[in-house]
Amino acid sequence: MPLLTVNEAIGQAIAEEMRRDSRVLIFGEGTATKHPELVAEFGAARVRNTPLAEGIIAGTAAGAAATGLRPIVDLLFAPFLCFAMDELVNSAGKLRYMSGGQFSFPMVALAMTGGGWTVGAQHNHNLEAWFVHSPGLKVVMPSTPADFKGLMQAAIRDENPVLFFVDLALAFVPGEVPEGEAFVPLGQAAVRREGSDVTLVSYAKTVHTCLQAAETLAEEGVSAEVLDLRTLKPLDTAAILRSVWKTGRLVVVHEASAPCGVGAEVAALVAAEAFAALKAPVVRITGPDAPAPSSYPLEQAFIPQADAITAAARRLVAVDLPVSAPGSAG
């Protein structure tokens, strides 16, 4: 299989889908400027630059999606989505329901986020959970080049609005990517490493951090399973529960802050559906409740690191929780 970077994999998926389906088009701030190859192949009508105005970019996508096109919009950096919240949340997310199913909104909104480029808090804000909380939207945040391609294909073909987040730190990471069809269904997590003692659930760049931690833990005789969620909505609840029933211990890792985040949802799911499986408390390792800093060392401190994950896993494995009185555990 050829090696492609994440950015190349996304570009390949978009080009292939535009070739398959003449209703697919892409627009955004600098989209045509940055993709002369798409303009050359598909023409200026299907590959467009837009004004710096996220509200109308997203609204135009929603209006076009409701009336027969399948737009992809590049909104650049996730914090810019704040200017497009009405169009994404109130229009694209709700109008199918509010119309009693008369309209659908097949569109993809792309945005970059995540630490690694020291771009600071108005370009880096992991706000994916906001959209998980909004009905009618699907949310994707992959970790490998092959998944970026396959999930982009799935997102473009889906009949619903899909928020597609690109972790900045992964943009130039190479990996094997299938040529042609690489479809990865929305809503399916992937087991990246099998294990039996503890489950590490993550998505985006921290999946790789979890794999690093699992390697270290293996050297210490702790067998960690790494589950890559890939899609945050719909969430692959069966995959999470299957793993926790097997290991009995759960660490959820993401760069977004903890309050009401995806980790909280995963922890609540496990508490409700797999409480009896738990041998130790659920741990979340997340970014802090603070805007993302620019200074490199501060930004690195913001991002969950492998040693924090290994330390948490060690603590959980050391806990022996027979059902007993409070305070006696560990």
Next chain:
Amino acid sequence: MPPTRPLPPSRLLLERMLLIRAYEEKIIAFHEAGPFPHVCTSVGQEAAAAGVVSALGPQDQILTNHRSAGHLLARGADPGRMLAEVMGRITGYCKGKSGTLHISARELGVILTSTIVGGELSLATGAALSREMLGGDGIVACFFGDGAACEGIFHESLNLASVWNLPVLYVCENNQWQAFVHRKETMLGDHIAPRAAAYGIEAVTVDGNDVEAVFEAATAAVAKVRSTRRPFLLEATTYRQRGHMEPHDQSYVDPAEIAAWRAKDPIDRQKARLLDRGDLTPDDLAGMEARARTALDDAAAFASASPFPDPAELTTDVYA
């Protein structure tokens, strides 16, 4: 309802206005009779709705706002299904999931009633982009008020429609009131139309309480958008004769202002004009008014007798 026999446009326009007024009066009557869902009525604005919508073709699409009954009815919407929607019944256009504020009717080309002020402006460009890219000569009519013209998305929408050459007929129904605030408190100048020039968009202001003048201006504007594939802004100066919503409250409005605008009521003006011209006899008029009332009595009976949605509908239609 679409007329069953051809009518001269001026009589058709009156008939459509009478139906809209009868619909709004039925809503008011429901409110006077007891608790009823909140509704933003368009009493006093019927000429703008009937005049513009009557100038559209079947291939055209409409996006509108929370004061949308006139646009829907002028387009031929069934008042029974509209009332059913307001009352949360399964027979409504949106299965009772929209309520009065968000009725859309795909079969009529009414894509959206936005209650987010300005939401219609954000989607209109996309609907027009579809019209351009999927072929045909259809255009998109986008109805909004002077309040929405104070939202940032108004400017974003006009700018993009102009830069991308999108066939949007922007229709500003300047009804003087932005919810509970007179436009004099929120904007300088009396009109929205001059703003279009900044985006290279042609604009015309018309007396929005003169249905024939609106129809004539809209016909010209629709033809222009259809042939040039460029946006156009038509501002209809009109007046919201009732409070922001039912149940009605206008305690914050100068009674002299209301009286002055009631004297320019669009329906009274059109009746007088047709009677004066001899285009209509008092008997014709009485017949038209009786038909509108009967249509709404039937509509109310249909809606009231319609069932509520099954609880299982709660989570259907969320995802495609």
